[in-house]
Amino acid sequence: MVKHTLAVLVENRPGVLSRVAGLFARRGYNIESLVVGETEDKTVSRITLVVEGDERVIEQVSKQLNKQVEVIKIQDITNEETVERQMLLIKVSAGPEDRQEILQLMEIFRCRVVDIGRRSLIIEATGDEGKIEAIMQSLKPFGIKELVRTGKVAMVRGAK
Amino acid sequence: MNGAEYIVKFLEKKGVDLVFGYPGGAVLFLYDVLGRSSIQHILTRHEQGAIHAADGYARVTGKTGVCLATSGPGATNLVTGIANAYLDSVPILVLTGQVGVESIGRDSFQEADIVGITMPITKHNYLIKEIDALPEVLEEAWKVAREGRPGPVLIDIPKNVFTGTVDFPEVLSSTRKQKIPFKNGLNKQLGRIVGVLKKAQRPLLFAGGGVVSAGAEEELAEFVKYSGIPVVTSLMGKGVIPEKEGGSLGMIGMHGQPVANLALSACDVLIALGTRFSDRVTGNPQHFLTDTCIIHVDIDPAELFKNVHIDLPVVSDAKKFLQMLLLALREAKVSFTLNSWWEQIKAWAQEYPLAFTSGSLLKPQEVIREVARQAEDEPIVVTDVGQHQMFVAQHYPVQGKRSFVTSGGLGTMGFGLPAAMGAAFGRPGETVILFTGDGGLQMTAQELAVIAQYQLPVKVFMLNNSCLGMVRQWQELFFNGHYAQSVFTSGPDYLKLAEAYGVKAWQISKPEEAKALVSKALQHPGPVVVECIVDPEENVLPMVPPGGKPNEMLGRWHGETHISRLG
Numbered sequence: 001m002v003k004h005t006l007a008v009l010v011e012n013r014p015g016v017l018s019r020v021a022g023l024f025a026r027r028g029y030n031i032e033s034l035v036v037g038e039t040e041d042k043t044v045s046r047i048t049l050v051v052e053g054d055e056r057v058i059e060q061v062s063k064q065l066n067k068q069v070e071v072i073k074i075q076d077i078t079n080e081e082t083v084e085r086q087m088l089l090i091k092v093s094a095g096p097e098d099r100q101e102i103l104q105l106m107e108i109f110r111c112r113v114v115d116i117g118r119r120s121l122i123i124e125a126t127g128d129e130g131k132i133e134a135i136m137q138s139l140k141p142f143g144i145k146e147l148v149r150t151g152k153v154a155m156v157r158g159a160k
Numbered sequence: 161m162n163g164a165e166y167i168v169k170f171l172e173k174k175g176v177d178l179v180f181g182y183p184g185g186a187v188l189f190l191y192d193v194l195g196r197s198s199i200q201h202i203l204t205r206h207e208q209g210a211i212h213a214a215d216g217y218a219r220v221t222g223k224t225g226v227c228l229a230t231s232g233p234g235a236t237n238l239v240t241g242i243a244n245a246y247l248d249s250v251p252i253l254v255l256t257g258q259v260g261v262e263s264i265g266r267d268s269f270q271e272a273d274i275v276g277i278t279m280p281i282t283k284h285n286y287l288i289k290e291i292d293a294l295p296e297v298l299e300e301a302w303k304v305a306r307e308g309r310p311g312p313v314l315i316d317i318p319k320n321v322f323t324g325t326v327d328f329p330e331v332l333s334s335t336r337k338q339k340i341p342f343k344n345g346l347n348k349q350l351g352r353i354v355g356v357l358k359k360a361q362r363p364l365l366f367a368g369g370g371v372v373s374a375g376a377e378e379e380l381a382e383f384v385k386y387s388g389i390p391v392v393t394s395l396m397g398k399g400v401i402p403e404k405e406g407g408s409l410g411m412i413g414m415h416g417q418p419v420a421n422l423a424l425s426a427c428d429v430l431i432a433l434g435t436r437f438s439d440r441v442t443g444n445p446q447h448f449l450t451d452t453c454i455i456h457v458d459i460d461p462a463e464l465f466k467n468v469h470i471d472l473p474v475v476s477d478a479k480k481f482l483q484m485l486l487l488a489l490r491e492a493k494v495s496f497t498l499n500s501w502w503e504q505i506k507a508w509a510q511e512y513p514l515a516f517t518s519g520s521l522l523k524p525q526e527v528i529r530e531v532a533r534q535a536e537d538e539p540i541v542v543t544d545v546g547q548h549q550m551f552v553a554q555h556y557p558v559q560g561k562r563s564f565v566t567s568g569g570l571g572t573m574g575f576g577l578p579a580a581m582g583a584a585f586g587r588p589g590e591t592v593i594l595f596t597g598d599g600g601l602q603m604t605a606q607e608l609a610v611i612a613q614y615q616l617p618v619k620v621f622m623l624n625n626s627c628l629g630m631v632r633q634w635q636e637l638f639f640n641g642h643y644a645q646s647v648f649t650s651g652p653d654y655l656k657l658a659e660a661y662g663v664k665a666w667q668i669s670k671p672e673e674a675k676a677l678v679s680k681a682l683q684h685p686g687p688v689v690v691e692c693i694v695d696p697e698e699n700v701l702p703m704v705p706p707g708g709k710p711n712e713m714l715g716r717w718h719g720e721t722h723i724s725r726l727g
Contacts, residue, residue, distance in 0.1 A: 022280060066461070073339070
């Protein structure tokens with residue numbers, strides 16, 4: 001099954017998110033990730049959704065979403081040229097013996113250390129799915145104590 | 161002007177002259193104003209009665225039904241009726257009271273999150289937190305309930321909004337963002353559709369409830385006259401084409417007419433108009449008419465490709481589509497020669513009639529046919545849900561426009577009586593015939609009080625088989641006759657029950673009594689309840705078992721006494 005990224009513009013009003021999320025639940029679709037935030041227009045929010053499903057399912061999802069009074073526009077940007085980012089905060093075990101190696105790794109991935117504890121570091125990383133996965137894999141051997149990541153946000157590239 | 165006055169004035173401006181409801185603490189201010197207005201309020205005996213009545217009213221008039229209830233239990237009692245209207249696409253404006261804005265979220269007395277509860281079963285719903293939003297919300301809700309595919313819309317109004325002050329604006333401007341309209345593709349598809357129809361050998365038109373919503377009865381009749389294409393309907397489409405003259409082959413699906421289902425299985429082009437291909441029509445959607453070219457026309461784009469594979473999708477109102485198609489066919493001078501197709505259909509109708517055998521016990525089909533035979537002036541026919549509903553669909557030819565009312569999608573037992581009441585209010589002076597069962601009647605029997613109060617011409621034919629017939633039938637066929645909880649071993653005396661409410665009642669217990677008592681009931685000026693003691697073992701046949709193909713019908717074929725499967 002293919003993962004689809006949908007950019008959904010909705011009116012920035014109370015209850016819109018629960019309407020959208022509820023629609024997915026009751027129609028039996030799975031949301032892989034969901035990010036919502038205001039756009040350049042304060043009255044409009046953008047929901048970036050990652051949904052798994054074949055073409056038929058995605059078409060149904062889009063049509064059902066489009067019927068909602070507060071949904072303005074839906075775009076399936078899966079096959080577009082996009083810039084996509086997600087963010088990761090990861091607390092990794094880092095005794096004195098490992099610190100240097102972790103810091104070098106983070107240099108390669110261009111991540112930032114945002115907190116230093118006695119036996120741990122918190123690392124902040126942004127990137128696309130592949131990069132985030134790679135960072136997590138490379139830190140695994142040191143021992144991951146805590147991990148939190150956002151869903152994906154995406155934007156279609158400008159015309160060249 | 162305060163909020164309550166504003167709401168009443170708004171309803172008056174929209175031409176609302178009748179609402180159904182039930183008062184309570186949170187809506188006292190609204191009722192105070194409503195009671196002094198020109199709008200008639202029908203006090204039902206349960207909120208469920210009010211919402212079903214608004215539903216029946218909307219279905220027979222084509223107008224938007226309006227229903228009021230208080231907060232908490234008043235609002236939650238509407239839930240079944242809202243879901244019912246949602247699944248059958250009936251426009252209803254539901255206004256519920258809510259605890260004051262300051263009290264929301266504190267589990268206050270009679271507080272329920274009705275907006276949260278009804279989100280999946282309304283077209284849209286609103287909680288008004290500031291009175292300033294009232295004008296726009298009312299205006300938009302009214303529009304949303306009617307436009308496109310109709311449906312119920314709920315507005316939850318806190319107590320203090322009724323008392324707050326608001327101006328009646330001269331002109332209302334919406335703060336909504338403009339949506340990009342959906343391309344309907346009608347013009348592009350018309351050429352293709354004409355091409356497909358030109359080559360069609362066995363075309364069939366399948367009309368659903370969308371044809372009723374669109375008011376496309378005349379256009380459909382004209383199309384049928386021009387093309388000679390046979391018509392089948394869904395339960396929701398029943399009556400969209402007068403059934404007495406044989407204009408329609410009847411209903412298709414699980415309990416469809418044999419000839420209609422056989423034609424459906426054999427057609428090479430299917431024009432499906434305003435229908436959502438429910439599982440009661442398709443059986444297993446994966447195997448539904450895989451070799452047929454399906455043209456699917458619906459006003460709701462989300463219905464296209466939802467359940468079955470289709471070849472030519474069109475987003476359009478049924479009325480507009482039929483007008484455009486007729487025009488295109490006439491321009492292209494397309495003529496149809498369907499003689500051999502019709503011969504085949506007539507042969508099926510002869511070989512596989514809708515059969516039942518009379519006996520010493522009264523059969524439900526017999527009563528229904530007797531009522532149909534005697535009833536004049538195209539009465540409104542209403543049903544509850546279950547076996548009797550399917551018998552009516554099969555045996556009662558419906559004639560008039562918007563004259564068949566039934567709970568199609570949700571299959572709500574208890575819908576019948578309050579819906580019949582609403583229908584009687586919607587079309588004063590017309591006879592309303594309700595077929596119901598002993599199960600369904602007991603769910604909302606309290607509305608007999610309202611029917612008696614207003615002396616509504618509602619003729620209730622209650623087919624009493626002392627059991628939940630459809631449940632019993634499934635248990636007989638699929639659970640080896642284990643009749644778990646489907647048989648009523650005790651019941652009220654229905655004649656006394658009706659008379660206690662002030663409604664005249666008779667009982668038909670033998671087949672030979674039917675003729676005289678049906679006549680008596682129909683001629684009696686006010687409401688009547690006729691209890692018909694029917695054969696409890698009568699099954700609705702034919703029956704396409706769940707997941708089967710349309711032609712795979714269980715029935716008694718060729719005069720056999722046992723049940724066998726066609727196809």
